[in-house]
Amino acid sequence: MTSRAQTQTLSDDPLGGTVRRTVLPNGLRILTEAIPAMRSVSFGVWVGIGSRDETPTLSGVSHFLEHLLFKGTKRRSALDISAQIEAVGGETNAFTAKEYTCYYARVLDADLPLAIDVVCDLVTDSVLTEADVETERGVILEEIAMHDDEPGDEVHDVFTEAVYGNHPLGRQISGSVPTISALTRKQIDGFYRRRYRPETMVIAAAGNLDHAKVVKAVRAAFDRAGWSDTAVPTARRSRTAKVPTRSGQVVVRNKDTEQAHLVLGCTGYPRQHDDRFALGALNNVLGGGMSSRLFQQIREQRGLAYSVYSFTSQYSDSGLFGVYAGCAPGKVEEVLAITREELARVASDGLTAEEVERGKGMLKGAVVLGLEDTGSRMSRLGKGELLYDELLTVDDVLRRVDAVTPEQVRRVTEELLARPMSLALIGDFDDGAFADALG
Amino acid sequence: MTSRAQTQTLSDDPLGGTVRRTVLPNGLRILTEAIPAMRSVSFGVWVGIGSRDETPTLSGVSHFLEHLLFKGTKRRSALDISAQIEAVGGETNAFTAKEYTCYYARVLDADLPLAIDVVCDLVTDSVLTEADVETERGVILEEIAMHDDEPGDEVHDVFTEAVYGNHPLGRQISGSVPTISALTRKQIDGFYRRRYRPETMVIAAAGNLDHAKVVKAVRAAFDRAGWSDTAVPTARRSRTAKVPTRSGQVVVRNKDTEQAHLVLGCTGYPRQHDDRFALGALNNVLGGGMSSRLFQQIREQRGLAYSVYSFTSQYSDSGLFGVYAGCAPGKVEEVLAITREELARVASDGLTAEEVERGKGMLKGAVVLGLEDTGSRMSRLGKGELLYDELLTVDDVLRRVDAVTPEQVRRVTEELLARPMSLALIGDFDDGAFADALG
Numbered sequence: 001m002t003s004r005a006q007t008q009t010l011s012d013d014p015l016g017g018t019v020r021r022t023v024l025p026n027g028l029r030i031l032t033e034a035i036p037a038m039r040s041v042s043f044g045v046w047v048g049i050g051s052r053d054e055t056p057t058l059s060g061v062s063h064f065l066e067h068l069l070f071k072g073t074k075r076r077s078a079l080d081i082s083a084q085i086e087a088v089g090g091e092t093n094a095f096t097a098k099e100y101t102c103y104y105a106r107v108l109d110a111d112l113p114l115a116i117d118v119v120c121d122l123v124t125d126s127v128l129t130e131a132d133v134e135t136e137r138g139v140i141l142e143e144i145a146m147h148d149d150e151p152g153d154e155v156h157d158v159f160t161e162a163v164y165g166n167h168p169l170g171r172q173i174s175g176s177v178p179t180i181s182a183l184t185r186k187q188i189d190g191f192y193r194r195r196y197r198p199e200t201m202v203i204a205a206a207g208n209l210d211h212a213k214v215v216k217a218v219r220a221a222f223d224r225a226g227w228s229d230t231a232v233p234t235a236r237r238s239r240t241a242k243v244p245t246r247s248g249q250v251v252v253r254n255k256d257t258e259q260a261h262l263v264l265g266c267t268g269y270p271r272q273h274d275d276r277f278a279l280g281a282l283n284n285v286l287g288g289g290m291s292s293r294l295f296q297q298i299r300e301q302r303g304l305a306y307s308v309y310s311f312t313s314q315y316s317d318s319g320l321f322g323v324y325a326g327c328a329p330g331k332v333e334e335v336l337a338i339t340r341e342e343l344a345r346v347a348s349d350g351l352t353a354e355e356v357e358r359g360k361g362m363l364k365g366a367v368v369l370g371l372e373d374t375g376s377r378m379s380r381l382g383k384g385e386l387l388y389d390e391l392l393t394v395d396d397v398l399r400r401v402d403a404v405t406p407e408q409v410r411r412v413t414e415e416l417l418a419r420p421m422s423l424a425l426i427g428d429f430d431d432g433a434f435a436d437a438l439g
Numbered sequence: 440m441t442s443r444a445q446t447q448t449l450s451d452d453p454l455g456g457t458v459r460r461t462v463l464p465n466g467l468r469i470l471t472e473a474i475p476a477m478r479s480v481s482f483g484v485w486v487g488i489g490s491r492d493e494t495p496t497l498s499g500v501s502h503f504l505e506h507l508l509f510k511g512t513k514r515r516s517a518l519d520i521s522a523q524i525e526a527v528g529g530e531t532n533a534f535t536a537k538e539y540t541c542y543y544a545r546v547l548d549a550d551l552p553l554a555i556d557v558v559c560d561l562v563t564d565s566v567l568t569e570a571d572v573e574t575e576r577g578v579i580l581e582e583i584a585m586h587d588d589e590p591g592d593e594v595h596d597v598f599t600e601a602v603y604g605n606h607p608l609g610r611q612i613s614g615s616v617p618t619i620s621a622l623t624r625k626q627i628d629g630f631y632r633r634r635y636r637p638e639t640m641v642i643a644a645a646g647n648l649d650h651a652k653v654v655k656a657v658r659a660a661f662d663r664a665g666w667s668d669t670a671v672p673t674a675r676r677s678r679t680a681k682v683p684t685r686s687g688q689v690v691v692r693n694k695d696t697e698q699a700h701l702v703l704g705c706t707g708y709p710r711q712h713d714d715r716f717a718l719g720a721l722n723n724v725l726g727g728g729m730s731s732r733l734f735q736q737i738r739e740q741r742g743l744a745y746s747v748y749s750f751t752s753q754y755s756d757s758g759l760f761g762v763y764a765g766c767a768p769g770k771v772e773e774v775l776a777i778t779r780e781e782l783a784r785v786a787s788d789g790l791t792a793e794e795v796e797r798g799k800g801m802l803k804g805a806v807v808l809g810l811e812d813t814g815s816r817m818s819r820l821g822k823g824e825l826l827y828d829e830l831l832t833v834d835d836v837l838r839r840v841d842a843v844t845p846e847q848v849r850r851v852t853e854e855l856l857a858r859p860m861s862l863a864l865i866g867d868f869d870d871g872a873f874a875d876a877l878g
Contacts (some may be wrong), residue, residue: 035582037476040808070729071739078739082729087797089804092729138742145697146745146765149590236698256695258584290509290521290531300517303577306585326585358526364526369545373811436835 005215011393016377019391026228027199031381032214033206035374041112041207042378043214044104045123046386050100050201051175052168052239052315057182060175061191063096064140064183069103070094071132073125076118077134084118092119093187096173099239099315100386106375109208113217120221123201128192129220133185140180147174149427151261152307152326154253159263159322159379159424162249167241169315193426198227204382209372212359243267243318252429260329260427264339266419267324271314271387277401278408279312279321279416281359285351286310286342287323289362291340294323302338304331316387321416328425336423336437347417350410359409363401368424378415441646450832455816458561458830459650460656463658465667465692466638466867470820471653472645474813476680480551483543483819484655485825489640490614491678491754493630496621499614502535503579503622508542510571512564515557517571523557531558535612536680538754539825543728545814548647552656555644560662562640567631572624572727579619586613590865597700598761598863601688608678608754637666643693643821646813682757684705687859687877691868699866703778704721705744705858706762710753710826716840717847718751718760720798720856722792722839725749725781726762728801732781733762741777743770756824760855768866775862775876786856789849798848802840806833867869 010031017035024030050062071078085092090107092115103123105115148154155173164170174180203218222228228229248266269279287294288311298308305327313320323343327335351359361383370376371394384391392400446461450472453663456474463469490501510517517747524531529546531554542562544554587593596611603609613619642657661667687705708718726749727734737747744766752759762782790798809815823830831839862876 013460036810040811079730079735082734085796086723086730086804087793087800089800089808091804091808108804108807135740135742139738142698142743142766143745145767145834146591148697149765151588152585218828258587259581261588284525289525291518291525296518297520299578301574303574304581306582308579318569326588327581328584354526358522361526361527365525365530365547368547368759369528371529372477372813374480 006436007211007215010391016371016394017206019381021385022211022215024198026222028201028203028218028222029385030203030215030218031385032204032209033381034209034211035206035377036208038207038374039109040106040374041115041205041209042104042106042107042374043112043115043119043205044102044203044378044382045119046202046204046382047123047171047196048099048386049099050097050099050101051171051173053195054168054171057179058187058191059171059179060140060173061188062101063154063174064180065137065188065192065418066094066096066101066103066131067136067140068128068188069122069126071136072129073121075326076121081122088114090115096170098173102382104375104378109282112209112214114206116214116217120218121225123196124222124225124227126192127191128185129356130185133188137180137183138155140174141177144174144177144180151255151257151259155261155263155324155424155426158251158253158426158436159265160320162248162251162422162424163265163267163320165244165246167244169243169318189364198222200438201384202385204378204385206377206381238356239316246420249422250434250437251423252425252433254387254429254431256428257426259326260332260425260429261324261326262332262335263324263334263424265320265321266416266421266422268312268319268321270317270319270415272389273319275408275412276314277363278404278412280348280363281356281401281404282351282409282413283310283321284359284362285355286346288359291358293346294339298325298335300319304335315364329429332425332427332434343362343417347413350406350413353406356404356406358405358407360401364398367397423429445544446595446650446654449830455810455833456645458820460824461650463637465661467640467642467643467657467661467764468824469649469654469657470824471643471650472816473648473650474645474816475647477646477813478548479545479649479673479813480539480548480644481543481545481813482551482554482558482644483541483642483817483821484558485641485643485821486540486562487538487632487825489536489538489540490610490612492634493610494606496618497626497630498610498618499579499612500622501540501844502613503619504627504631505540505542506534506536506575506579507531507627508561511566512560512568513570514564515560518562520557522750527553529554537608537612541821543814543817551644551648551653553654554658556660556777559657560664562635562659563664563666565631567624567628569624569800574623576619579613580616581634583613583616583847590694590696590698590775590799594700594702594763594863594865595724597690597692597865598704598861599759601861601863602684602685602688602704602706602759604685606683608682608757615677615687637661641821641824643817643824645816645820658813667851678755688821688861689873689876691864691872693870694865694870695867696865699771699864699868700763700765700767701771702761702763702863703758703775703860705855705860707760707855708753709756709758711828712758714847714851715753716802717843717851719802720795720840720843721790721848721852722749722751722760724794725785727798730797732785733778736777736781737764737774743774744811766869768868771864771866771873785808786852789845789852792845795843795845795848799840803837805835
């Protein structure tokens with residue numbers, strides 16, 4: 001008896017195309033959105049494995065593996081992989097996050113079969129030679145060094161570690177110099193074999209495409225690598241570590257920079273929290289745009305910073321909420337005081353009705369304006385299937401944003417700001433500076 | 440007698456929409472591309488004034504002015520400007536280049552009248568108060584400080600200055616701490632009044648729009664500010680300074696960074712050079728993608744860098760061509776040696792036919808895949824009208840890329856590499872280090 005693939009039509013979005021979903025007998029999920037008006041197709045393999053699935057010793061292995069998969073398969077050298085896609089004017093790349101890794105290509109519609117073949121080949125059939133592990137180790141150490149030369153980015157890692165401590169979510173996606181220096185080919189290959197399985201993956205594609213052809217081509221590519229429709233054991237998951245509730249931390253990293261780079265914040269909401277759209281509206285009004293309170297107070301009114309914004313991050317069982325600013329070292333106290341004052345004011349008085357409407361307008365605009373290219377539509381499918389229980393249509397999202405009330409936003413603010421606040425700071429400061437900043 | 444606007448249809452692009460161009464009697468040019476399938480519209484005002492139009496004393500005034508125009512008009516405060524666009528989910532921003540400045544908004548199609556009103560208002564009717572000049576001076580000094588914390592960006596400025604010396608193209612767009620500290624409201628306002636005139640501007644819009652309505656709304660907005668259809672003197676231009684031919688320079692900026700950041704290069708081609716498509720193909724094959732020679736040699740084969748690429752910049756009468764790499768400080772000699780060896784090899788032996796085809800494929804892919812959103816289509820119109828004598832259709836561009844031959848690419852390489860090479864380097868090096876690197 002041949003196992004059958006199950007296919008369903010999920011939506012026929014007036015703002016996009018027709019979304020179809022097929023589940024292969026081996027557990028591989030394939031989602032496509034057919035948009036005949038586009039000239040390109042984006043194709044991605046989303047793997048539900050990221051840095052939080054690593055033990056401390058293996059820290060950085062997901063990202064190391066992501067690099068190595070481009071180094072060659074049984075059928076293609078590293079140069080073949082990039083040259084085949086680039087010769088037809090396409091692009092291919094990948095990125096690693098805390099809870100997933102994505103490999104993708106964007107090509108003209110006629111070149112989709114090539115893109116499927118190349119991306120599936122590198123994900124399923126990479127050879128990971130000893131020599132490539134050594135070369136790529138050097139590349140990743142340079143990537144870490146480059147990141148350390150960008151204090152505006154680095155301070156976010158310092159903040160994340162301050163909030164999560166030793167929990168896997170607190171570790172850097174790239175790993176550290178010691179862990180990257182120590183990882184062996186055997187460890188990386190073992191991680192690859194154990195974790196990259198059809199049932200931990202989602203295929204997503206959007207653009208001018210035919211669903212049945214995509215399914216057929218993906219199936220052929222997975223068959224070729226021996227990842228065919230046989231039953232496979234479910235990969236073990238290690239996301240059992242409960243996210244700790246830590247007290248507020250102040251972490252200052254001394255560095256000879258021009259600006260002080262600071263992040264002040266706390267834990268936020270997990271990805272599927274009922275109040276996530278209210279938090280999104282709050283984030284927009286507080287520090288999400290040029291009209292936001294923090295931008296107005298810190299930049300427009302006082303000229304204290306060029307870059308100042310609030311942000312949220314979402315994970316399956318946790319999240320982050322924070323404010324970033326880059327300012328003159330002598331202005332850190334003032335920027336912190338204004339930030340804390342604005343946060344307290346929103347928690348006590350709430351936002352005005354006009355502000356809440358603006359925050360909702362920004363959310364809705366980002367949804368609609370953010371879905372004009374095939375790459376973002378492909379990502380919507382991949383993330384929706386892999387990270388959420390449901391794939392909301394664009395209309396569903398807009399309706400849920402519309403339902404947000406000022407009282408809900410006020411409650412969310414009050415709730416968040418009762419949490420322990422942490423401060424991360426990079427700049428030319430003395431040891432012990434700002435130890436009482438959260439007083 | 441009423442002066443009449445002149446309108447023509449430029450193209451009806453099978454890959455895009457219908458492009459129309461209207462010239463108002465005051466010299467203002469308005470170009471639109473109507474693409475009914477899109478939900479958004481991008482609207483931009485392109486001003487043919489940038490940092491190279493500044494005297495040494497006024498260095499940074501174009502960029503300072505760009506910031507100030509968002510600070511308020513007779514009808515709108517800074518908060519009004521951003522809040523009105525953000526409330527409808529749109530975004531507005533601006534950027535300053537060496538030869539132009541662009542103010543733009545991206546909104547849902549129904550909100551285009553608002554976007555036109557807001558962007559034209561801030562460009563034509565800004566008030567530039569003393570207080571706003573002082574506040575924004577602080578913001579720009581922080582922007583400069585932030586840039587100085589990003590050595591991978593900063594090294595490009597060091598390189599540009601090495602090649603152009605005291606020529607206006609050699610100066611930073613942002614100006615320097617001394618010039619920004621010294622600029623007065625009177626100087627900035629004088630620059631604004633003299634340089635921002637209808638005949639130095641191009642209006643560009645792309646998306647679901649109606650050309651006649653755009654023209655009408657823009658005309659109303661310019662009339663309101665008194666920039667109506669009266670004859671105006673042509674703004675003086677200061678681009679008479681001939682770009683000097685300097686000998687090769689080595690400029691090392693000592694800084695306590697993790698990586699060494701280097702740029703090696705020379706002058707390239709002006710924007711409209713006949714060989715620009717051949718240079719584009721060369722750039723792609725040499726260092727434009729993952730399959731490029733430098734990426735393969737420096738990253739894939741030896742693991743010496745994470746980020747390594749070649750680049751070109753174009754100005755009206757000059758250009759730049761260079762290679763960037765970020766590597767360990769002890770590997771600079773090796774990276775430089777490999778780079779110079781690859782450049783010499785291409786100049787002597789040329790590229791393979793396969794490489795030239797791949798370089799052309801990358802150019803064509805970038806053209807087609809880069810025009811899926813309204814923002815890039817709007818930019819194509821604005822830049823085409825303001826910076827080129829002609830607006831090539833996408834098909835024209837593809838045809839000119841197809842016409843590039845291997846021999847043309849070899850000749851371009853030989854010609855470029857006969858020019859004096861300069862080296863810019865940021866890292867923790869001694870004074871006088873690498874003084875003989877170009878030997």
